Amino acid sequence: MGDIDPQDNNPSITWSASFSVVPPARSAPKDLRGDKILLPQSALEQLLAASPSPSHPNQTFSSSRDPFNPYATHQSGPYRETSQLPNPLTFRLVNPINGNAVHAGIREFSAEEGQVALGPYLMEALGIDSSMFASESDTDSDAHMTSDQSKAYPRITIHAKYLPKGTYVRLRPLEAGYNPDDWKSLLERQLRQSFTTLTKDAVLAVRGVKGEQFQFLIDKFLPEGDGICVVDTDLEVDIEALNEEQARETMRQIIAQEETGTANGSSKGGELDIWKPIDGQVVPGQYSKIV
Secondary structure, eight states: OOOOSOOOOOOOOOOOEOOOOOOOHHHGGGGGOOOEEEEEEHHHHHHHSOOOOOTTTSOOOOTTTTSSSTTTTGGGGHHTTEEEESOOOOOEEEEEETTOOEEEEEEEEOOTTTTTTHHHHHHHHOOOOOOOOHHHHHHHSSSSSOOOHHSSSSSEEEOOOOOOOSSEEEEEEEEOOOOHHHHHHHHHHHHHOOOOOOTTTTTEEEEESSSEEEEEEEEESSSSSEEEOEEESOEEEEEOOSSSSHHHHHHHHHHHHHHHTSSOOOOOOOOOOTTSSSOOOOOOTOOOOOO
């Protein structure tokens, strides 16, 4: 529970609480993508109690009756008439064991009491892996965690935190050879569908149409800070190589790919017949590109 942030122009709610992380085997059916989390109903009630009243004209809030808010349908009677929440509602998640922190958005308030469900992106950013939980058989044996199990699982602290609307983000590929034609549209769709926030120095993974994975370091924001909101904003995305060597190697691979079927590039793919001899070549780094 908490108080309203004293800065009139900053639509923050002062709220924090500690939660046990739901094991991946239990959160997987929820298909949590990007930075979305599940919190318990009690967290919503506490946030509503700490939210500013409509009498604060300088703050931007959406009505608790808004049917498009992911938390609106769960609100209980006593708060509906008087309370409002920032839209979108954003959080800062902290792992007290290693100090890792990452920002997140809410999907819904449907988790078990005292628990939070996270997707792979948030688990990785917080330094939490499956080895920190009970075995798969233990987690599948019952529909709900017992209180003793919950206490044994990793705990994180969650703070409600206002984030400014981002106007610019710089991403750095973690490997050479990323062709924008392969991932740019997928990245834009993933940001639009699965993310409310971005966190500086986190790693953003984009899955390609062939099952390959492109990983980017989130390197810089405008406005500057450790996080931004990416909802309802015109966000410029800039891709810059980690260094000159990576940039040269990426260009070399892109050129080689474009020269497929020429003397300088890989031979064009096609059907193979074991009874017919076929000559061709494969440029290093292009093995997975031949179809």
